Amino acid sequence: MSGRPRQNGPAQAKALQFKLVLLGESAVGKSSLVLRFVKGQFHEYQETTIGAAFLTQTVTVDGVTVKFEIWDTAGQERYHSLAPMYYRGAQAAIIVYDITNRDTFERAKSWVKELDRQARKDIVIALAGNKFDLSNKRMVEVEEGSAYAQEHNLIFMETSAKTGDNVSNVFVEIAKMLPKVEPKPNNNGQTVRIDDNQEAQNGGGPGCCSKN
Amino acid sequence: MVDFIDYEQTEPRQRATAVSSDDVHIKLDDWSVVGQSTVHDYGEDWVTYGRETAVHRALNQRKNEFTNLQPCRVLCVTWNVNGQLPSEDLDTLLSVDDRPADVICVGFQELDLSPETLLLMNDSSKELMWMEKMKAGLPKGVSYKLLKHIRLVGILLVVYVRESMISRVSEVYIGSVSTGIMGMLGNKGGVSIKFNIDMTTISIVNSHLAAHQEMVERRNQDYRDIFTKMRFDNDEANTLKNCDIVVWIGDLNYRVSEDEITGEEIRALAEKWEIGPLLRFDQLREQRNKHLVFEEFVEDTINFMPTYKYNPGTDKFDTSEKCRTPAWCDRILWKSNTVLKCEDYRSHPIHKLSDHKPVSAVLLVQTRVVDVQKKQLVLDEILKDLDRIANDSLPQAALNRTELNFDGVKYLEAQEQPITLQNTGTDLFEFEFIPKLEDRSICAPWLRIEPQKGVVDPGNVMIINFTVYIDNRALKTIGPDRKLDEILVLHLVNGKDYFISVSGYLVQTSFGRKITDLVRIPDPIRRQNLLVDIEQSPDEVKVDEESPVALNIPKELWRIVDYLYQHALFEEELFAVRGSPMDIGAVRDAIDTDGPIQVSSIHSVAESLILFLDSFPDPVIPYEHYPVCLEYCTHFANSKRALRNMDFSHRNVFKYICAFLREILSHSERNRSNAKFLSQVFGDVLLKPQLPEAGNVAKSTSKKRSLFVYQFLTNDYDE
Numbered sequence: 001m002s003g004r005p006r007q008n009g010p011a012q013a014k015a016l017q018f019k020l021v022l023l024g025e026s027a028v029g030k031s032s033l034v035l036r037f038v039k040g041q042f043h044e045y046q047e048t049t050i051g052a053a054f055l056t057q058t059v060t061v062d063g064v065t066v067k068f069e070i071w072d073t074a075g076q077e078r079y080h081s082l083a084p085m086y087y088r089g090a091q092a093a094i095i096v097y098d099i100t101n102r103d104t105f106e107r108a109k110s111w112v113k114e115l116d117r118q119a120r121k122d123i124v125i126a127l128a129g130n131k132f133d134l135s136n137k138r139m140v141e142v143e144e145g146s147a148y149a150q151e152h153n154l155i156f157m158e159t160s161a162k163t164g165d166n167v168s169n170v171f172v173e174i175a176k177m178l179p180k181v182e183p184k185p186n187n188n189g190q191t192v193r194i195d196d197n198q199e200a201q202n203g204g205g206p207g208c209c210s211k212n
Numbered sequence: 213m214v215d216f217i218d219y220e221q222t223e224p225r226q227r228a229t230a231v232s233s234d235d236v237h238i239k240l241d242d243w244s245v246v247g248q249s250t251v252h253d254y255g256e257d258w259v260t261y262g263r264e265t266a267v268h269r270a271l272n273q274r275k276n277e278f279t280n281l282q283p284c285r286v287l288c289v290t291w292n293v294n295g296q297l298p299s300e301d302l303d304t305l306l307s308v309d310d311r312p313a314d315v316i317c318v319g320f321q322e323l324d325l326s327p328e329t330l331l332l333m334n335d336s337s338k339e340l341m342w343m344e345k346m347k348a349g350l351p352k353g354v355s356y357k358l359l360k361h362i363r364l365v366g367i368l369l370v371v372y373v374r375e376s377m378i379s380r381v382s383e384v385y386i387g388s389v390s391t392g393i394m395g396m397l398g399n400k401g402g403v404s405i406k407f408n409i410d411m412t413t414i415s416i417v418n419s420h421l422a423a424h425q426e427m428v429e430r431r432n433q434d435y436r437d438i439f440t441k442m443r444f445d446n447d448e449a450n451t452l453k454n455c456d457i458v459v460w461i462g463d464l465n466y467r468v469s470e471d472e473i474t475g476e477e478i479r480a481l482a483e484k485w486e487i488g489p490l491l492r493f494d495q496l497r498e499q500r501n502k503h504l505v506f507e508e509f510v511e512d513t514i515n516f517m518p519t520y521k522y523n524p525g526t527d528k529f530d531t532s533e534k535c536r537t538p539a540w541c542d543r544i545l546w547k548s549n550t551v552l553k554c555e556d557y558r559s560h561p562i563h564k565l566s567d568h569k570p571v572s573a574v575l576l577v578q579t580r581v582v583d584v585q586k587k588q589l590v591l592d593e594i595l596k597d598l599d600r601i602a603n604d605s606l607p608q609a610a611l612n613r614t615e616l617n618f619d620g621v622k623y624l625e626a627q628e629q630p631i632t633l634q635n636t637g638t639d640l641f642e643f644e645f646i647p648k649l650e651d652r653s654i655c656a657p658w659l660r661i662e663p664q665k666g667v668v669d670p671g672n673v674m675i676i677n678f679t680v681y682i683d684n685r686a687l688k689t690i691g692p693d694r695k696l697d698e699i700l701v702l703h704l705v706n707g708k709d710y711f712i713s714v715s716g717y718l719v720q721t722s723f724g725r726k727i728t729d730l731v732r733i734p735d736p737i738r739r740q741n742l743l744v745d746i747e748q749s750p751d752e753v754k755v756d757e758e759s760p761v762a763l764n765i766p767k768e769l770w771r772i773v774d775y776l777y778q779h780a781l782f783e784e785e786l787f788a789v790r791g792s793p794m795d796i797g798a799v800r801d802a803i804d805t806d807g808p809i810q811v812s813s814i815h816s817v818a819e820s821l822i823l824f825l826d827s828f829p830d831p832v833i834p835y836e837h838y839p840v841c842l843e844y845c846t847h848f849a850n851s852k853r854a855l856r857n858m859d860f861s862h863r864n865v866f867k868y869i870c871a872f873l874r875e876i877l878s879h880s881e882r883n884r885s886n887a888k889f890l891s892q893v894f895g896d897v898l899l900k901p902q903l904p905e906a907g908n909v910a911k912s913t914s915k916k917r918s919l920f921v922y923q924f925l926t927n928d929y930d931e
Contacts, residue, residue, distance in 0.1 A: 038603060050614045051702075051710040056602050058595040060588070065267075065595060079711055082699065085649055 017067045018178055020171075021087045023111045024096035025104040026075035029130040032161035033096060034072045037171055042162050049074045052086050059168070059175050066175040068092070084118060092124045092174045097145075099129040099158060100137040105145070112152055124177045126155035126170050133160040270594040271587075275411065278586035281550070281578040284377075284409055287313035290418065290461040290542050291563070291570035294524070295325030295366070298342045302349025304562050305570055312351035313574065315359075315409070316372040319418030321463040322566075323366045339368060346370060362386040362403045367462075369403045369418040380579070383408040385444035391422070391434045402438035402462070406455065411580040412550070415455045417442070419462040425537070428495050431465055432505040457548040457577055460509060463568065466496035467539040468518070475537040479529060482518055482538040490518070494540055509545040510552075512573065516559035519569040527561050544573040552577050607707035608637030609668070618680045618696060618716030623723045623800055624793065624823075626681040631712065633676055633702070635668040642667050642705040643674070656698045658686035659714060678714060684827045687724035694718040721804050722768040723827040730766030731861045732759040736806035737768075765864050768803035772821045773872050780814045781875065782882045787893050791816025796823065825869070825897045832865050833920075834858060835902040842899070842913060845920040848927055866898060870924040877925060891922035 022030040031053065032046050038057045053072040058065050071086045073079070087093060093115055097108040108127060115125060127149045129140060135158075142158055149156030155173045159166040289305060306316060324336045343361075350356050355375040362369050373381055383406070390401040402419030419438055422430035444450040452458055468478050468490055481490050491497060491514060499505045518538035521530040530536045542559075546552060555574040563570050612632045621627050635641060644665035645654040655661060660679040668674045680696065690696065696716040703709045720738040722730060730737075780786055795816030802809040803824075811817055825832060833841055837858050844850035855863055873894065876885050895918030905913055 038599065051708055054606065054708045057599050060592060060595070063588070065591075074711060078713070079699065082648060082701065082711065085701070088649075 016064065016178075016180065017069060018091040018175075019071065019089060020068045020092040020094065020174065021071045021073060021090040022094050022096060023073060023083060023087065023115075024075055025098070025101075025107040026077075028075065028096045028098040028101070028104045029161045030075060030094075030096050031072050033094070033128065033130060033159060033167055033170075034070055036161040036164055036167045038070070040164070042164075048076070050076075050079075052082075057171070059171055061172055061175040064180055066178060068171065068175075083114075087115060087119050087123075090119065090123060091178060092126070093119065094126045094128050094170060094174070095154075096128045096130050097140065098131050099140045099142075099145075100131055100134050102139045105129075105140045109148065112154065116152075122179075124155070124174050125152075126157065126174050128166075128170055129156075129158040130161060132158045132165055133162045266598055267591070267594055270598075271591065274590050274594070275580065278583050278590045279411060279580040280583060282410065282581045284315065284577050284579050285311065285313045285555075286315040286317065286414075286459070286575045286577055287572060288416065288459055288461050288544050288575060289316070289318045289570055289572040290321070290463065290544060291319070292321040292420070292463040292520075292542060292566060292568035293342070294322050294566040294568065295338075296524070296565045297338060298345035299565050300563055302345050303352075304349075305560050305572065306346065306349040307351040308560075309351075309556070309574060312354045312374075314374045314377055315414075316350065316356065317405075317416045317418075317459065317461070318346060318368075318370045318372075319416070319461045320368040321366060321418075321420040323363070323368045325366060336363070339363060342368070343370070359407065360384050360386060360405045362388060362405060364388045364390060364401055364403045365392075365399050367401060367403050367418055367420050369405055369416060371405045371407070371416060377409070380410050380581075381407055383413070385450060387442045387444040387450075389438045389441045391437050400434065402434075402442070404442055404444070404452070406444050406450075406452075409579040411582060412457065412577070413455045414457045414459070414577070415452055417452070417458060417460045417462070419460065419464065421462070421465045423465050425467045425470060428466070428499060431495075432499060435464075435505050456550060457546065457552065458509075459544065459546045459575065460506070461544045461571075461573075463541050464496060464543045465541050466494065466499070466543070467541070468537060469493040469495050469498065470537060475535070478537050482529060485517065487514065487517065490538075491540075496540070496543060506545055508547045510547065510554075511543065511545045512554040512557035514540060514557065516557075516571070517561065517569075519559050519571055521567045522564070522569065524567055525564050527564065530567070542568055542571040544571060546575060548577065550578045550580075605639065606637075607639070607641030607643075607704040608635070609641065609643070609704055609707075609710075610634045610636050611702075611710055611712070614710060614712050616678055616712065616714045616716075618714070620719050621680050621682060621696065621716050622719045622797065623682050623687070623721045625797055626679050627716075628677055628679045630675045630677050633668060633674045635670050635672055635674075638670050640667055640669045641707065644703055644705065646701050646703045646709075648699070648701055655700055655714075656686070656696075657689050658682050658696060659698055659700075661700070678712075680714075680716060682718055684724070684823065687718075687827055688829060690718055690724070694720065721800060722766065723800065723824060724829065725827075726829055727766060727832070727861045727865055728859065730768065731761050731763045734762040734767070736804065738804045761861065765861065765868050767806075769821075769824065769865060769868070771803045771806075771809065772799065772817060772824060773868065775809050775817050776814070776821065777872065777875065780818065780883075781879050783814055784884050786815070786876065786883060786885065787818050787822065787890065789815040789818075791819040796820050822893070822897055825865075825894075830862075831900040832862055832869070832898040833900075834862055835900070838899055838901060841920050842916045845916040845923070848923045851920060851923055852929065866924075867929065869894065869898065870921070870929065873925050874928075887922060887925040888918075891918040891925055895919075895921045 022034060024030055026048065031049050032042060034053070034055060035041050035043065035046070038055045049072060051074060055070045055072070056067060057070060058067045060066075071090070073083055073086050095108045095111045095115075097104040112125065112127070115123060127145060129142070129145045145158065146156050155170070155177065157166045157170050157173070159170060161167060287306070287309070291305075306318070320342065323342060324338045350372060356372040357375050357378050359371040359373045359381065361371070385406045386404065387406070388401065388403040392400040400420050400422055402417050404415050404417045406413065406415040408414070417438065419434070421434040439452055442452050470478070471493075473493055478490060478493070496505070500509075518540050520539050520541040521536040522528060523531055529538050544557065553576040555576055557573045558571070560570040560572065610633075612634075616629050616631065618627050618629065633643060642665065645661055647654050654664060658680055660681060662677050662679070663674075666674055682690070694717050696714065696718065698714045700712040700714065701709050702712055722737045725737070776786075791811070791813055795811040795813055796819060798811055799809055799817055799820040801807060809817065831838075837854060840854045841851065844854055855866065858866075873890050876883060877887055877890070880886065896914060898921060899917040901913065
């Protein structure tokens with residue numbers, strides 16, 4: 001009897017918690033995406049990240065809450081060698097490029113390759129073409145990003161941290177792909193166990209667990 | 213306060229469900245106290261979202277925002293059946309109301325008075341019969357399910373729930389407390405069934421408290437024992453205290469007090485139906501008015517005759533020998549944290565088989581029902597709040613800079629630059645420099661950081677000093693481009709990381725250069741006092757293996773030795789006394805720029821010689837010849853042969869140093885030098901193992917190194 005979890009005390013279910021890392025060339029908008037997602041803000045002149053910023057954010061997907069521990073890394077090449085400190089062990093990554101800058105797309109591809117080699121095998125990767133609000137200056141066509149993502153089995157979205165377009169969608173899509181260790185209890189299939197004949201037939205006496 | 217929802221409005225929908233009473237299933241198995249409580253998963257819904265206690269608590273606090281109240285009619289019946297068989301039908305007890313109840317709770321006392329039941333707690337056939345009778349007496353046209361039952365000797369509690377409501381019921385538990393003799397036998401005590409309807413937790417307690425007119429305090433104590441000791445599911449945390457509603461029924465055995473009025477007078481009043489005057493002497497009311505028992509509980513007005521004690525089979529008060537005074541022993545009380553309305557509180561004198569009359573109450577309770585969509589909205593808000601709190605409570609810091617540039621660092625000359633780390637948040641934080649990936653140390657050997665970790669209070673500033681200092685050990689880690697480049701990771705515990713870049717370059721110096729390079733550079737390695745940026749450094753002297761060898765030994769070595777030769781031959785304690793850092797810097801600049809050596813102490817020059825010899829990337833006796841030399845350390849002919857196999861420049865340096873040392877020794881009567889000491893000092897400088905040796909090995913090899921040198925100090929050596 002003591003093996004059954006208590007149900008009317010404080011919640012004891014473990015949090016679904018995932019480490020997510022943002023990677024990509026400098027100035028593609030990694031920190032802006034996080035700031036938009038976590039605080040709903042946008043700064044036109046976002047400070048350059050020199051280090052790795054840490055924030056948390058929870059999303060609810062299909063009734064399951066998923067807590068992200070977000071590591072927003074410095075994009076400058078000089079810090080490249082430090083990136084594994086952050087993507088190592090991460091369950092999810094968002095690789096960001098700037099749709100108005102082709103070089104950043106190429107850089108994004110090399111991040112995908114690096115993660116393929118060095119990151120967890122089950123890492124969920126999203127490719128985000130950011131600065132969608134500047135699509136009139138676009139240098140990378142949406143089809144190109146989408147095709148690359150499809151080929152490498154990545155979630156793909158064009159986003160705008162400035163307008164907020166698709167920002168939380170990226171995180172939500174990732175959350176959907178992440179393994180849910182705890183199965184969702186069935187809301188509709190509520191059954192109550194009561195004293196009934198079946199139990200009597202089973203010889204369910206005192207202390208006999210009726211879960212069979 | 214939430215308004216009471218009128219039951220009438222919602223009733224018709226529920227009433228529409230009409231199912232045969234055959235659907236009522238009764239479990240006829242073991243009736244003992246220890247039972248298996250039932251579980252279902254409704255509560256999971258509530259719990260799953262609340263992954264953290266904080267979420268759970270916040271949801272609980274805001275439950276009014278996403279729950280609706282739904283009425284639920286509960287019929288509670290208590291009857292002391294005096295051990296009788298169920299000879300009467302019970303529809304006159306359970307089916308008397310126009311509107312059938314949603315939940316029916318029936319509590320019996322003295323169900324079975326047989327000695328076996330009392331002592332052996334075995335099955336009771338009477339219980340079985342009473343259960344069958346109850347099943348038959350449940351309201352018609354409504355299907356009920358037996359939710360749970362529990363019996364403690366003669367105290368039986370049974371709860372039925374409308375079948376159509378079963379999906380809203382969860383967390384069903386049972387518990388019992390025995391208050392009989394020694395708390396062991398269950399002839400007195402209480403049993404309880406606890407369950408949730410929707411989100412509302414309800415416990416029904418059926419108790420039989422101590423008997424007899426004078427045992428008031430005993431009854432009070434029985435109540436307290438039952439209330440405080442009741443545990444559900446053997447869980448210490450699962451008590452009657454955390455219920456939304458507790459309904460307490462039973463033969464509480466409180467009598468009409470005979471303190472101010474005699475038994476005869478009581479009986480006379482009772483027979484005249486003078487309920488009001490009699491109630492003034494009701495012990496339970498007295499005790500409750502004094503707050504001695506059933507604190508916080510409510511009881512409805514009693515409008516019925518005393519329920520005890522009758523001649524069985526009649527409506528006549530006890531005429532037996534004992535002639536018990538009439539009393540309201542059988543009661544129903546409740547406490548509730550939501551509005552609860554008692555629709556009826558009555559006795560059922562039509563039932564005559566016992567010396568007690570049954571008492572029942574119709575209670576209209578309200579249960580909380582979750583609106584799933586509203587709840588999701590509230591939950592999202594709570595999670596957002598919690599995220600915000602979590603993010604706001606992360607350590608907040610400001611660094612005055614993240615780049616440090618050390619231009620023109622000279623060998624053995626410390627340069628220091630501070631960084632200020634300010635705590636701009638509201639809580640103190642810890643910081644520490646952490647190694648990168650597989651690195652063991654947090655930074656390169658040429659850099660020192662102080663402090664490497666610490667705590668900064670809000671508003672305070674920590675000054676972190678970065679010192680670049682290049683000694684022989686650090687020299688070996690610096691590339692030929694002499695660039696200093698390092699990124700440090702400054703970690704705020706439970707927060708972000710900062711990257712601090714340290715860069716700079718080492719000013720060109722002969723220290724740390726290969727012997728084979730130095731002999732190919734006839735010019736000064738650095739122009740005097742030229743400290744320009746490395747990128748356009750004109751003082752760079754290119755050397756490659758193809759360049760012609762210009763010198764027998766490095767000219768810098770010659771400069772130092774020549775100085776000592778001229779000034780130190782008669783000096784005592786040469787190589788035993790340390791020089792000054794400033795002097796050593798002066799020697800460095802002098803030999804690197806071909807300037808004059810100007811020092812305050814000759815010992816600084818002597819120490820410079822040791823440092824210079826020690827700085828070669830490949831020692832004077834090259835690594836590859838080291839093992840052979842150790843082997844021949846006592847065999848001079850072989851040692852000489854070993855020497856002949858070495859690179860020309862290295863051999864020259866070795867010969868040159870030995871010749872110089874022999875020169876010193878030749879003046880030993882003035883400078884008190886001795887070959888043993890000098891070979892010890894120079895043995896460890898001229899010969900070095902490529903890989904560090906363990907302590908005990910190093911001790912024996914050190915001796916061999918000095919023996920090797922000793923041979924050359926005590927013998928003339930000429931090729």
